[in-house]
Amino acid sequence: MKLLLLEDDDLLAESMKDTLKEDGYVVDWAASIREAESFMSTESYVLTIIDLGLPDGSGLELLERWRKQGWQLPILILTARDTWEDKVVGLRGGADDYLTKPFHMSELMARIYALIRRRSGGVANILSVNGIELDEFSRRVSVNGGCWQELTSTEYRLLRYLMRHPDRVYSKLQLLDQLYSLEQDAADPNLVEVYISRLRRRLGKEYIQTRRGQGYLFVSH
Incomplete structure (x- = not known):
């Protein structure tokens, strides 16, 4: 955010x-x-x-x-x-x-x-979408009630953004804008692919889908 x-x-x-x-x-x-x-x-x-x-x-x-x-x-x-x-x-x-x-x-x-x-409108620090639970205080994620996994700062920011806006397609540049501030040196959009790949290894490939030529989305069901 x-x-x-x-x-x-x-x-x-x-x-x-x-x-x-x-x-x-x-x-x-x-x-x-x-x-x-x-x-x-x-x-x-x-x-x-x-x-x-x-x-x-x-x-x-x-x-x-x-x-x-x-x-x-x-x-x-x-x-x-x-x-x-x-x-x-x-x-x-x-x-x-x-x-x-x-x-x-x-x-x-x-x-x-x-x-x-x-x-x-939230009342808890656990963000839950489609069986994925993200603890916004400890920056850990759990899949279908499984063990909690620690996330890096960038993994956490990317996953939180996608989970807060499920079923919406975001381009690499839009996601990059959420990961880095304007004053930082321009980052390579391909970094988004790297972190999407890391998240898929943690969660499973079915949660973050690719829309060819458009970007990525987190599925809510």
């Missing part, structure tokens, strides 16, 4: 990106409102993290503008402003949650997970 991080503190942003990537997320980082709006115009995200104090404007005004434009994705405010009045203003402006600096990374991860789970 892909997140947008809008934070102008380079050191904090790098630390957050590393932690988020370790947990299986793909992160695009913007240090200004201009960059964030550019990302939002071309990319699709499951959640956005916004700092309020930015070099080219107010994160709160950006949040309110996005809500007026109809953006419905979860938005988490991250800021040093810690009074209850600031929190009320942020939440009324359209934020889904509010976390003040300094904070523990574990709390940030828990809040992100809760927001995504709430938006998807």
Whole structure:
């Protein structure tokens, strides 16, 4: 899943990106409102993290503008402003949650997970489709109640994306976009074939099907 991080503190942003990537997320980082709006115009995200104090404007005004434009994705405010009045203003402006600096990374991860789970209507950390169970906390997979298998970070991100969008065909480039952030060097689309092959060895060939000339899909039945 892909997140947008809008934070102008380079050191904090790098630390957050590393932690988020370790947990299986793909992160695009913007240090200004201009960059964030550019990302939002071309990319699709499951959640956005916004700092309020930015070099080219107010994160709160950006949040309110996005809500007026109809953006419905979860938005988490991250800021040093810690009074209850600031929190009320942020939440009324359209934020889904509010976390003040300094904070523990574990709390940030828990809040992100809760927001995504709430938006998807889920109540558990086990994603289950067609006999495949994916534990989104431990990044393990089980086939038809069998032993749990550990997944690499990339295997996990790819499988989670396919399982969250079953019966939809995705091209190599679309899947690659979910595996790597925009700032990374362009990856070879053939890497998708490599990871699809690895997942098939773990799950069985029947779960991830190939549509020749189109891409791949995870079958739900």
